[in-house]
Amino acid sequence: xxxxxxxxxxxxxxxxxxxxxQCQVDSQVTMMFWYRQQPGQSLTLIATANQGxxxxxxxxxxxxxxxxxxxxxxxxxxxxxxMSPEDSSIYLCSVNVGxxxxxxxxxxxxxx
Amino acid sequence: xxxxxxxxxxxxxQKGGISIINCAYENTAFDYFPWYQQFPGKGPAxxxxxxxxxxxxxxxxxxxSFNKSAKQFSLHIMDSQPGDSATYFCAASLxxxxxxxxxxxxxxxxxx
Numbered sequence: 001x002x003x004x005x006x007x008x009x010x011x012x013x014x015x016x017x018x019x020x021x022q023c024q025v026d027s028q029v030t031m032m033f034w035y036r037q038q039p040g041q042s043l044t045l046i047a048t049a050n051q052g053x054x055x056x057x058x059x060x061x062x063x064x065x066x067x068x069x070x071x072x073x074x075x076x077x078x079x080x081x082x083m084s085p086e087d088s089s090i091y092l093c094s095v096n097v098g099x100x101x102x103x104x105x106x107x108x109x110x111x112x
Numbered sequence: 113x114x115x116x117x118x119x120x121x122x123x124x125x126q127k128g129g130i131s132i133i134n135c136a137y138e139n140t141a142f143d144y145f146p147w148y149q150q151f152p153g154k155g156p157a158x159x160x161x162x163x164x165x166x167x168x169x170x171x172x173x174x175x176x177s178f179n180k181s182a183k184q185f186s187l188h189i190m191d192s193q194p195g196d197s198a199t200y201f202c203a204a205s206l207x208x209x210x211x212x213x214x215x216x217x218x219x220x221x222x223x224x
Binding site: 042 | 144146148153154155156157158161201205210211212214215216217
């Protein structure tokens, strides 16, 4: 398994601002993933972040809105840019160990 | 074709009863089917997983039944307990990609 720490755990953000979420893993992993979970909804993959290369974004998500960094094998950041109330969600960092995906506790963002 | 359909949306079970959650998929390229449990305020945690070459997998009170020909799989929680009250997500993974497609979730409530 893997221990995944996310910061911040919760935040209330003003419309139009940007927030960067940090994800730290206790072991080196090749791939890190960022998911979004809107209130009461399922999980949707935003992007896959590999160290040393550009993140790969899923349909409906763009780099300008969700820039991602992956400076090393244990750390990644996701920025939610120019936030609107529709961005109020849980943002989850995850990693694969073997064939399984493990999730962090999530970052709960509320945009007002 | 990329969807995973999950039912029911919510489920209420008496303590000691059996909880059954069903999922169906279309894409035969899916080759890994995990179930996640999510408590309020927490990230999803892996519960149990199965591959299509196995028809059933049991871990404690949790059993996955898999019907490859029908492209369906289900989670059975035996002797359901109030502590099992959570949201359950099924998922399917595209071979080798670690990209998970999640079902819409089932909110389970076990009455004491």
